[in-house]
Amino acid sequence: MDTSKRRFLKGCGGVIAGVSVYSMTPQPLASNAVGDSEIKYAMLHDENLCIGCNACEDACREVNQVPVGVSRVNIIRTGPYGEYPEQSYRFSRHSCQHCEAAPCVKVCPTGAAYIDKDTGIVAVNEDRCVGCQYCIAACPYQIRFINPLTKVADKCDFCQQSQLTQGLQPACVLACPTEALVFGNLKDPNSALVKALKSKPTYRQKIDLGTRPKLFHVRTVDGEIVL
Amino acid sequence: MSAFHFDGLVWHWPIAIYLFLAGLSAGAVFFAIMLKHFKLAERAYLSPFVQAAAIIAPIAVCAGLGILVIDLTKPLAFWKILVFYNTSSVMSMGVLVLLVYQLVLFAWIGSVFSLPVIKWLDGRFHLLAKCLTLLARHEDVITGVLVILSLSLGAYTGFLLSALIGFPLLNNPVLPLLFLISGLSSGAAATLLGGVLMRGNPNGTEVKFIHRIEIPMILVEIMLLFTFFAGLILSGGQSQVAALNAIGEGFWGWIFWGGVVGVGLTLPLAFNLWMKVSSERKLTYVAVTASFSLLGVLLLRNFILYTGQMTGV
Numbered sequence: 005m006d007t008s009k010r011r012f013l014k015g016c017g018g019v020i021a022g023v024s025v026y027s028m029t030p031q032p033l034a035s036n037a038v039g040d041s042e043i044k045y046a047m048l049h050d051e052n053l054c055i056g057c058n059a060c061e062d063a064c065r066e067v068n069q070v071p072v073g074v075s076r077v078n079i080i081r082t083g084p085y086g087e088y089p090e091q092s093y094r095f096s097r098h099s100c101q102h103c104e105a106a107p108c109v110k111v112c113p114t115g116a117a118y119i120d121k122d123t124g125i126v127a128v129n130e131d132r133c134v135g136c137q138y139c140i141a142a143c144p145y146q147i148r149f150i151n152p153l154t155k156v157a158d159k160c161d162f163c164q165q166s167q168l169t170q171g172l173q174p175a176c177v178l179a180c181p182t183e184a185l186v187f188g189n190l191k192d193p194n195s196a197l198v199k200a201l202k203s204k205p206t207y208r209q210k211i212d213l214g215t216r217p218k219l220f221h222v223r224t225v226d227g228e229i230v231l
Numbered sequence: 232m233s234a235f236h237f238d239g240l241v242w243h244w245p246i247a248i249y250l251f252l253a254g255l256s257a258g259a260v261f262f263a264i265m266l267k268h269f270k271l272a273e274r275a276y277l278s279p280f281v282q283a284a285a286i287i288a289p290i291a292v293c294a295g296l297g298i299l300v301i302d303l304t305k306p307l308a309f310w311k312i313l314v315f316y317n318t319s320s321v322m323s324m325g326v327l328v329l330l331v332y333q334l335v336l337f338a339w340i341g342s343v344f345s346l347p348v349i350k351w352l353d354g355r356f357h358l359l360a361k362c363l364t365l366l367a368r369h370e371d372v373i374t375g376v377l378v379i380l381s382l383s384l385g386a387y388t389g390f391l392l393s394a395l396i397g398f399p400l401l402n403n404p405v406l407p408l409l410f411l412i413s414g415l416s417s418g419a420a421a422t423l424l425g426g427v428l429m430r431g432n433p434n435g436t437e438v439k440f441i442h443r444i445e446i447p448m449i450l451v452e453i454m455l456l457f458t459f460f461a462g463l464i465l466s467g468g469q470s471q472v473a474a475l476n477a478i479g480e481g482f483w484g485w486i487f488w489g490g491v492v493g494v495g496l497t498l499p500l501a502f503n504l505w506m507k508v509s510s511e512r513k514l515t516y517v518a519v520t521a522s523f524s525l526l527g528v529l530l531l532r533n534f535i536l537y538t539g540q541m542t543g544v
């Protein structure tokens with residue numbers, strides 16, 4: 005009896021030692037620390053300037069070859085608010101928030117969802133994705149989807165692989181006729197983005213979840229107050 | 232809004248079946264170990280109930296994993312989950328637990344059944360016999376590690392869902408406990424059902440032992456379910472909305488009250504209490520009680536998975 009107890013304790017000790025050594029090994033791509041890079045990209049959507057024309061969605065689809073039936077960016081229309089003829093709609097951008105503490109990155113079992121250390125962009129490593137859809141379920145903003153062609157979890161990457169490689173602004177920003185979208189580097193105090201963020205009151209969605217999103221919104225002033 | 236298709240639904244019923252099978256496997260192993268340790272000792276391999284658990288546990292966990300792999304959008308890339316790990320991901324850590332669990336599970340089965348298998352081999356496959364002897368000599372260590380692994384696996388099925396911060400019903404600290412306990416009771420039910428179907432004595436020590444644990448376990452499960460929903464409702468906000476959407480009127484409300492609470496918990500509890508008085512247990516009685524428990528747990532997994540994704544923050 006005594007020897008079996010001792011053996012059992014030895015076994016437990018072995019497991020505990022193994023687990024503690026494993027947890028000391030460095031984390032793979034999925035890390036929340038975003039490094040000391042000079043660049044941290046973010047975006048601002050001014051809901052007062054947006055007219056809901058969907059030019060952003062079309063431009064994104066074309067540039068990033070997003071198949072029909074899914075979308076990386078949507079403009080959600082609510083309303084109408086007010087009495088005719090004084091009526092107005094509200095438009096809000098629905099796309100990846102590029103969270104600093106991204107839930108999708110935390111839950112991804114293979115590290116396919118990761119935060120690019122140089123830019124702060126939440127990106128997808130297509131080769132590593134197995135399509136378990138844990139990230140889609142974990143994203144509180146529900147912006148991820150399975151690309152029907154590649155079978156990989158897909159979403160907005162601020163055009164990291166298309167426009168940014170050519171030194172251009174994201175496709176949605178260039179396509180917007182009213183300049184409702186501002187894209188830029190949060191760490192550059194002279195960027196148009198930082199200046200806009202400092203001149204207008206903005207909000208971010210669901211910040212109580214601790215996700216620290218980098219998609220900012222300027223709230224619509226038209227229409228009634230909604231509780 | 233239909234019960235099986237709605238906005239925001241990501242994970243469908245295959246995931247619920249996977250969670251059910253993983254918990255069932257863990258529970259069956261747990262009870263087989265308890266049976267051997269407290270009642271049967273060296274004669275465990277002769278018991279149809281331990282035999283049933285030794286068949287059910289590996290089949291259930293492998294079937295569950297098979298369903299999980301087929302449910303991936305890239306099933307052929309599943310090996311990448313085994314190669315790349317992410318310590319902050321519950322799924323990644325769960326895969327690790329599952330892998331080790333399966334290894335130790337087969338080692339345990341080998342050690343428990345080493346005597347009859349070596350006898351059957353009768354001098355053939357010398358190496359295999361030697362391995363089995365080695366496993367049998369270390370059975371105590373294997374058993375201890377397997378108990379820890381089976382409990383981890385049972386709890387993992389709950390942690391997998393409770394890591395989803397966007398859904399208040401799932402992102403709930405009681406969920407892993409609820410899934411652990413209900414997984415154990417489904418394992419007990421599967422062991423009983425398999426055992427009596429393999430001509431085990433429905434009035435034997437094994438059945439009496441498991442039934443004696445079953446009553447407190449059902450009571451704990453009822454308490455956990457109550458805490459789960461009371462906690463959500465008292466939290467207010469979207470948590471309250473999520474809880475009332477789930478157990479209020481509608482398809483899933485019926486499943487919860489009729490299936491989970493009625494068939495899965497109340498009836499087996501009533502049967503068990505009834506049986507305290509009269510002593511003779513019949514095959515139909517054991518089989519029906521066990522089937523009700525199994526059905527209840529399967530419905531609970533589906534109920535939590537679907538209603539959990541119904542209401543976001």
